[in-house]
Amino acid sequence: MADDALRPNWTEHGAGWAAQDGIFDAIFAPVTDAIVTAADLSGAVLDVGCGTGTLLERAVDAGASAVGVDISPAMIDAATRRVPRASVAVADAQTADLRSLTANHAFDRIVSRFGVMFFADPVAAFTNIRRAATPDASMTFMCWQDGRINPIFTLGTRTLIAALDEKPSRPAPGSPGPVAFADPGHLRGILADSGWSNTTLDDFAFRADYSTPTSDGVDERLAVILATSTGQLVEEKVRTRLGENGWSDLLDRVRESLRDDRVDGVVAHDNHCWLVSARA
Template sequence: MSNDGMRSTWTDVGAGWVEQEQTFDAAFAPITTALLAAAAIEPGHRVLDVGCGSGTLLEAAAASGATPVGVDISPTMVEAARRRVPVAEVLLADAQSTDLLAAAPGPAFDRVVSRFGVMFFADPVEAFTRIRTAAAPGGRLAFVCWRGDAENPIFTRGTEVLTRRLPPVERDPDGAPGPRAFADPDRVRTVLADAGWDRVAVKALDVALDYSTATSDGVEERLATILATGTGRDARARLEPELGAAAWTALLDEVRAELRATLVDGALQLPAATWLVTASA
């Protein structure tokens, strides 16, 4: 199965993620910390980051004395990662269909990591099989993926104010490529086992995503990420010209009010329910 649909999507939206890189990195910091602890990257390791985005994990791997290699299908994100981590080799490629060791010649990978980058494959078994063949015997896989909508208000809080004004969108079937593709832990285990990975472990990782800063409660920061990516980006493109400037501004004030109603001790903290997944090649 081709991954062309996701390639097109991320070519379009990658700029928004790069634009909001600092906000995402700050909010996702507890997830990144837990993921890196599970990966146990050591000096001298060769590390592959799948769906590397703008380079957060590549930067961490380099700081650990490892040799970082990233792969992503978004040209904008690949360019950003190359700027951010000049020592990293960053491939503009689809991990599902790429011979990773041929594309990035060198020793097999001691560690394979991903922060929300592996849920978008049209054929995840094929993708994880290719990734495993690029890993060294006994090499460790560690990634984080989202659980379901019901446990993750980040998918709905604030964004529903916008989606209520849009035409209904048919929900993707369970397991379809996208952020919630691995919400079912049994599916994660099956995909990895079918791809030849051993000692698969899927553990719940629950954290609070704190969007606040030293000078802000985080509402404006979260609003900016909503409008730069996904649903908010689509809503802005459609609704702002339809409604006109004044009505669009009023709608954004509704989003702000919904976010501000959930502040915790003056800070916007959204619960995040994820799976922390590890396995061995």
């Protein structure tokens, strides 16, 4: 299977993420708090890959003027409903005229929660974002470190992928995708080449806990797996072949694997990210 066979396609698969935004917000709450603290949300804020509006909501609650862009119409629809005080648009931050979203006003703060790793040309993208920033603007975002140390990419997912006739190969290092910026040297080079300075990368670790007061988190983790582009694409490829009974059996095997990996009776795992800050 080609390297990009399970690569996220947010235009097609964003609806799955939007449908489970409550779970994503819960497991990524430490990430959201870290970005908000580091970014000092004020003035005009641009959220790149804004998703369903988590950071936008925090920005407007802090008194900022917030604008969000995302390439997923489903995500933008959800953000519009969630944060009516923000301005949102379906747009690709690599190529869009971002200042046009604010009547040609520049942005004081640029933020992103796992939304900047998918650009086809990251240097062009970060250059375009910098052009929309004020001279003393700051940029703060979170991105994943190596997928091999982040169970969010493998926990339960391996059982699902095993049902594929042809297994996906590992993407080339630095290629667009969730772990495109795992190599800190590669990321520093991209930001330097696109005109950003004073770049810092801080190791940020957090625990994602899928449990609720009434659940051990197995079904919540399964919902997340099926919401991701990987889960949706596997379902597209194997559900018809397996039939409904076979698909149900496969999901039961995923649940069983998740139960086997519970920690203190709940589904939870540690994660490692880069908390990135830079200046225009």
